[in-house]
Every structure is written in C-alpha cells, then in structure tokens.
Amino acid sequence: MAYQEEYSAATEDPQxxxxxxxxxxxxxxxxxxxxxHDENGIARWFAxxxxxxxxxxxxxxxxxxxxxxxxxxxxxxxxxKKGKITFLQLQQxxxxxxxxxxxxxxxxxxxxxxxxxxxxxxxxxxLACARLGAIHSVVFGGFSASxxxxxxxxxxxxxxxxASCGIEVNxxxxxxxxxxxxxxxxxxxxxxxxxLQRPECKASLQEGRDLDWQTAVQDAEPQTCxxxxxxxxxYILYTSGTTGKPKGVVRDNGGHAVALNxxxxxxxxxxxxxxxxxxxxxxxxxxxxxxVYGPLIYGCTTLVYEGKPVRTPDAGAFWRVVDExxxxxxxxxxxxxxxxxxxxxxxxxxxxxxxxxxxxIFMAGERLDPPTxxxxxxxxxxxxxxxxxxxxxxxxxCANPTGLEALPVxxxxxxxxxxxxxxxxxxxxxxxxxxxxxxxxxxxxxxxPSCLPTVWGDHERFVDGYLTTYPGYYCSGDGGYIxxxxxxxxxxxxxxVINVAGHRLSTGEMEEVLASHHAVAECSVIGVHDAxxxxxxxxxxxxxxxxxIDEEELQKELVAMIRKEIGPLACLKRSIIVPRLPKTxxxxxxxxxxxxxxxxxxxxxxSTIDDPSCVTEIQQVMxxxxxVKNS
Ligand code: COA
Ligand code: AMP
Numbered sequence: 001m002a003y004q005e006e007y008s009a010a011t012e013d014p015q016x017x018x019x020x021x022x023x024x025x026x027x028x029x030x031x032x033x034x035x036x037h038d039e040n041g042i043a044r045w046f047a048x049x050x051x052x053x054x055x056x057x058x059x060x061x062x063x064x065x066x067x068x069x070x071x072x073x074x075x076x077x078x079x080x081k082k083g084k085i086t087f088l089q090l091q092q093x094x095x096x097x098x099x100x101x102x103x104x105x106x107x108x109x110x111x112x113x114x115x116x117x118x119x120x121x122x123x124x125x126x127l128a129c130a131r132l133g134a135i136h137s138v139v140f141g142g143f144s145a146s147x148x149x150x151x152x153x154x155x156x157x158x159x160x161x162x163a164s165c166g167i168e169v170n171x172x173x174x175x176x177x178x179x180x181x182x183x184x185x186x187x188x189x190x191x192x193x194x195x196l197q198r199p200e201c202k203a204s205l206q207e208g209r210d211l212d213w214q215t216a217v218q219d220a221e222p223q224t225c226x227x228x229x230x231x232x233x234x235y236i237l238y239t240s241g242t243t244g245k246p247k248g249v250v251r252d253n254g255g256h257a258v259a260l261n262x263x264x265x266x267x268x269x270x271x272x273x274x275x276x277x278x279x280x281x282x283x284x285x286x287x288x289x290x291x292v293y294g295p296l297i298y299g300c301t302t303l304v305y306e307g308k309p310v311r312t313p314d315a316g317a318f319w320r321v322v323d324e325x326x327x328x329x330x331x332x333x334x335x336x337x338x339x340x341x342x343x344x345x346x347x348x349x350x351x352x353x354x355x356x357x358x359x360x361i362f363m364a365g366e367r368l369d370p371p372t373x374x375x376x377x378x379x380x381x382x383x384x385x386x387x388x389x390x391x392x393x394x395x396x397x398c399a400n401p402t403g404l405e406a407l408p409v410x411x412x413x414x415x416x417x418x419x420x421x422x423x424x425x426x427x428x429x430x431x432x433x434x435x436x437x438x439x440x441x442x443x444x445x446x447x448x449p450s451c452l453p454t455v456w457g458d459h460e461r462f463v464d465g466y467l468t469t470y471p472g473y474y475c476s477g478d479g480g481y482i483x484x485x486x487x488x489x490x491x492x493x494x495x496x497v498i499n500v501a502g503h504r505l506s507t508g509e510m511e512e513v514l515a516s517h518h519a520v521a522e523c524s525v526i527g528v529h530d531a532x533x534x535x536x537x538x539x540x541x542x543x544x545x546x547x548x549i550d551e552e553e554l555q556k557e558l559v560a561m562i563r564k565e566i567g568p569l570a571c572l573k574r575s576i577i578v579p580r581l582p583k584t585x586x587x588x589x590x591x592x593x594x595x596x597x598x599x600x601x602x603x604x605x606x607s608t609i610d611d612p613s614c615v616t617e618i619q620q621v622m623x624x625x626x627x628v629k630n631s
Contacts, residue, residue, distance in 0.1 A: 230254020
C-alpha cells in the first residue's frame with residue numbers, strides 16, 4: 001500500500017508532493033513557486049528557489065559535522081591504487097579546483113568540458129563547476145576526438161579539463177593527443193586546457209594554453225558556493241538521437257537535487273552514511289546521478305571504480321569490491337553481469353568474498369534479460385531490481401520502490417512507475433492502450449523534477465523530438481506494454497537508437513560514417529542481438545557502380561573509420577556488401593525488416609515495400625555471411 005499511496009499523492013497533487021520533497025534539501029532561498037511554466041511553455045520546478053548543488057553534495061555535510069566521513073572511495077585495479085577522500089578533504093579539493101577554473105575565467109553559466117577517466121579528480125572537476133554555477137559537460141573517454149570536437153562546438157566551453165591518460169585492460173590510452181586533435185577539429189576556440197598528469201603517461205602541454213592540474217591548484221584561491229536559480233543548468237550531457245548530431249540534454253540544479261535526494265531512499269532504500277556503488281562511468285547519466293550527485297547529496301559514501309567487471313583481474317572483481325568496502329547497494333548494467341557469468345558461470349569466485357553488507361543489486365541501461373536476472377539472483381542470493389530510465393530523465397521512470405515497499409518481482413519487467421511519472425502506452429494515433437497491449441511508451445506532462453527542459457542550443461529539437469508526436473505527452477522512444485498488475489515491460493527502442501553494452505548509440509550516426517567511404521553508395525547499420533553486449537551494430541553496404549573492393553578489406557576500413565570517428569565503444573566489428581537494400585516505395589531503408597532477418601525472427605514484409613523479391617535476396621546474403629542468428 002505504501003507505494004500506491006505515495007504514487008497517488010504524487011499524481012493527484014504534484015505541487016504539494018514535490019514541495020514536501022523539496023523541503024528535504026537545503027536551499028539558499030526556499031522555493032515558493034513549485035510548478036510553473038517558462039517562456040516556452042515548458043513545466044519548470046521550483047523556479048524562484050536558489051541553491052548550489054555542490055554545497056548540497058559537499059559543504060553541507062561538513063557544516064553538519066560529518067567532515068570526517070568518507071565521501072569517495074577510489075579503487076583502481078588497473079593501476080593498483082586505492083584511496084579514500086573525506087567530505088572535508090573533498091571540500092578542500094573542490095574549492096581549490098574551483099579556484100583554478102575561476103582564475104581562468106570560468107563563472108556562472110560558462111561551460112566546461114570534462115574528458116576524464118574514472119578517477120576522483122573527474123568528480124572534483126564536476127563539483128568545482130557546480131560550485132561556481134558553471135555548466136559541465138562530461139564526455140565519456142571511449143569517444144573519439146571527432147565526437148569530442150562535436151561536443152566542444154555545441155557546448156562552446158571556456159575550459160576543457162582532462163587527464164594525460166585513461167587505462168583500459170592492459171592498455172594505456174593517451175587522452176591528451178585526442179583533446180588536442182578535438183580542439184583542432186572544433187571551430188569553437190577553447191581558452192584553457194587543464195591536464196591532470198598521471199604517472200602512467202605524461203602528456204605534453206601546449207605553452208600558453210595548457211595548465212598542469214597539480215601546479216595550478218598550488219596557488220589557487222579557494223572558492224565558496226555561488227547561489228544559482230533552481231532552473232539554471234547544472235550540466236549538459238550529450239546522448240545519441242536518431243541523427244548523427246548528439247543531443248545536449250540539459251539538467252537543471254533544483255529539480256535534479258530534489259529528485260535524486262528522493263530517489264536515494266525511495267528507489268535504493270539507502271540511509272545516509274552507507275556505501276553506494278554505481279559501477280558505471282562519469283561519462284554516462286548513471287555516473288552523473290549515482291556516482292556523483294545522488295549519493296553525495298544524500299550523505300552516502302560513493303565508490304569510484306576504475307576497472308571492469310572482468311579481466312581486472314578476474315570475474316571476482318565486483319564481489320571483491322563489495323566485500324572490501326562493505327557496499328550496501330550495487331548498481332550496474334546487465335551486460336556487466338553477463339560478462340561475469342560468461343567467465344565464471346558457477347560464480348566460483350564468490351566463495352572468496354562475503355556479500356553480507358549488500359542488500360540489493362540494481363540494474364539499468366538496457367533490458368535485463370530473464371536469464372541474467374535469474375543467474376544473478378541465484379548466485380548472489382540478493383534481490384535484483386531492474387529499473388528503466390534515460391539520460392533525459394536523470395533518474396528512474398520505472399522501478400521497484402524498495403525504500404517504500406519491495407514489490408514482487410516479475411523477470412523481464414522494470415516494475416512500476418516511480419511516483420511523479422504518469423506512464424502510458426499509446427498507439428500510433430496517440431490513443432491510450434489497455435493492459436498487455438504493446439505500443440509507444442509515453443509520459444504524461446508535466447514531467448517530474450530533474451527531467452530535461454530543453455536540448456542545449458536547440459529548443460526546437462526538444463519539442464520536435466519529444467513533445468510533438470503525442471501532444472500532452474513526452475515520447476520516450478521506447479516501446480512496450482503494461483500488464484494487468486501495472487508492471488511495465490520495455491520491449492526496445494522504436495527509433496534508430498541501439499544499446500551496446502549499456503551504451504546508447506545512434507545507428508544513423510554510424511551510417512553517416514560508413515557512407516563517407518569512397519566505395520560506399522548506400523548503407524544501413526542495424527543492431528543485432530549479442531549474447532554479451534545485448535546488441536552490437538553491423539553494417540550492410542552497397543558499393544558504388546564500377547567499384548571493386550574485397551569485402552574483408554572494406555570491413556577493415558569501415559571498422560577503423562568507426563573507431564576513429566565515433567570511438568571504440570561503438571563496437572562495429574562486422575560489415576558486409578549486399579546487392580540491394582530493402583526499401584519502401586518512398587526510398588526509406590527497412591531497418592526493422594533487416595533486424596528481424598538478422599535475429600532469425602519471423603519477417604513481416606510491410607505493404608509499402610518497393611520490391612518484395614529483395615527480401616529473399618538479402619536473407620540469402622546475410623545467411624551466407626553467418627549474420628542470421630542460428631544460421
Ligand atoms: N576510454 C577509452 N576506451 C574505452 C573506454 C574508455 N573509458 N571504455 C571502453 N573503451 C574501449 C574498450 O577498451 C574497447 O576497446 P577495444 O575494442 O579496443 O577492445 C571498446 O571501447 C569497447 O569497450 P567495452 O564495451 O567496455 O567492451 P569490453 O570488451 O572492454 O568490456 C564489458 C565488456 C561487458 C565488461 C563492459 O562493456 C562493461 O563493463 N559494461 C558495463 C557498461 C556500463 O557500465 N554501462 C553504463 C550504463 S549503466
Ligand atoms: P541512456 O539514455 O543511455 O540511459 O539510455 C536510455 C535507454 O536505454 C532507454 O531509452 C532504453 O532504451 C534503455 N534502457 C535503460 N534502462 C532500461 C531497462 N531497465 N530496461 C530496458 N531498457 C532500458
């Protein structure tokens with residue numbers, strides 16, 4: 001009943017509900033206006049409130065006498081380093097680094113791009129921006145220089161903060177040459193680059209532009225927290241859409257802090273002082289919300305882990321970290337557990353560690369397939385919660401609200417809508433569908449606090465991409481159904497976004513890269529099922545007339561182009577040459593049909609197809625190349 005009561009309260013009287021939640025964080029000026037609409041007609045939360053997110057995450061705990069509590073645990077199996085940072089130490093580090101940024105011209109509203117590996121300094125840089133009221137935009141280290149350049153041009157930062165290198169399994173990846181290349185590629189000119197030199201690799205610094213982090217903090221002036229409006233942006237985080245250009249999701253300060261603070265108890269059932277571990281990366285929304293802001297605002301200890309679930313050094317890595325730091329809640333992508341299961345199917349490594357501290361395992365980022373759910377539950381003996389969310393919302397839309405009431409689990413479902421989200425299933429005309437009927441998943445407006453109010457620099461894209469398809473609703477881009485008990489089942493994206501190892505990628509963007517190859521006349525990239533990564537992209541290419549190139553040679557070149565233009569995380573490893581691509585009469589490539597063929601599913605040939613004979617032809621080619629599941 002606790003869940004139903006809370007859900008009804010949030011739905012029936014959102015203003016009273018969120019006012020109450022807002023009273024649980026410390027404001028510089030408490031909001032009187034709870035829900036209002038901005039000049040674009042978009043719902044905004046706490047518009048007249050003022051606060052500082054860094055204050056909430058750091059200084060407040062020091063003021064409350066918790067300065068000696070550990071704020072960050074750092075564990076890096078790839079370098080062998082481990083460490084702990086208390087809230088007091090974090091306050092000192094953040095205020096000094098904010099001094100570095102301020103001295104280099106960063107003030108409220110300015111943008112700072114952060115391109116860093118999973119080290120505590122990445123968190124320090126984010127919090128330092130928040131302290132000044134500046135807007136950070138973190139770019140995941142697995143993205144290439146070109147992707148970084150696109151984000152630099154869109155966010156137009158004054159400063160880029162980076163490190164000399166990141167460390168992957170047995171491999172040092174130099175970041176600084178990529179930063180230099182990105183700055184050269186970008187048209188926006190960056191005034192300063194601050195580089196953290198790591199012992200594993202020393203970056204060369206450009207005289208007059210680049211600063212060494214350690215030297216710069218030595219004579220920095222510590223900064224206090226700048227008061228910002230609740231609706232001022234805290235960060236921009238780029239995510240993949242259907243086109244090649246990533247979308248800059250804007251997150252405001254006030255709604256974000258209130259929603260995350262609420263989620264720490266309601267969804268994750270945490271208490272202040274406990275240890276929360278999101279085994280993700282600060283480059284993703286999960287990292288923003290649950291490595292950095294959520295746990296710290298709520299007064300938990302967070303864990304910054306620079307490693308993988310496997311191979312650093314083995315499949316016992318997660319269990320070791322849980323045991324060593326007495327982790328209370330673990331949050332990771334299903335792909336991480338699939339990787340552990342693949343290397344240690346019987347979970348033998350668990351015998352070496354105790355999971356006694358762990359209450360629950362949370363998974364998100366992609367669909368939690370029932371076999372992975374069952375394996376994890378059985379081997380760990382812990383409840384496993386699947387929850388569904390997006391970069392756009394910043395926190396879970398559907399979850400098992402374990403802090404209110406742990407509802408019975410249904411494998412394959414992300415359970416029920418979180419209080420504040422009115423989730424509906426709509427047909428193509430925007431009509432509500434009934435239980436068990438599959439359609440587009442939409443959220444009735446207004447969206448609750450923390451959800452994006454716009455796309456950075458392109459409000460029209462926000463309106464067109466999310467609000468126009470179903471007037472009065474936010475269109476999530478996911479499809480699925482709600483069963484008789486109100487449980488939501490996500491069946492996958494309805495657009496051209498794919499999910500590779502929990503990373504959201506655009507097939508449209510990959511197609512743009514493949515199409516730029518001199519031999520390629522037309523192409524299509526589709527996501528096909530992969531036992532480890534959930535989905536992986538494959539490329540289908542049509543050669544230009546008169547061009548003769550070996551399929552393997554072309555594949556090698558295309559794979560290299562994707563790595564260079566997008567980054568290794570795109571994981572495009574296969575491409576084939578096809579004689580034709582199935583299209584509609586209006587010339588649209590039938591990607592869904594291609595996916596059905598690759599996944600060995602029943603193929604539904606749409607009536608709009610231009611030439612049905614193309615289907616058998618492409619089926620044969622894909623079969624020959626071993627690209628049809630079970631073929
Ligand atoms: N910097 C540079 N390169 C990176 C990188 C980073 N931060 N992160 C990944 N890469 C590279 C990898 O080295 C790899 O390169 P390779 O093709 O040369 O081997 C490539 O990008 C793909 O990386 P990844 O998808 O991580 O594959 P993997 O084989 O190294 O590891 C898993 C597989 C399943 C262990 C890993 O994907 C994983 O832990 N996934 C969890 C994902 C996650 O946390 N998602 C966040 C959402 S909650
Ligand atoms: P991102 O914005 O990178 O977090 O990716 C969001 C997308 O990942 C969603 O739109 C879904 O397609 C997918 N996703 C995230 N969590 C889940 C989940 N629990 N179940 C199914 N799909 C999910």
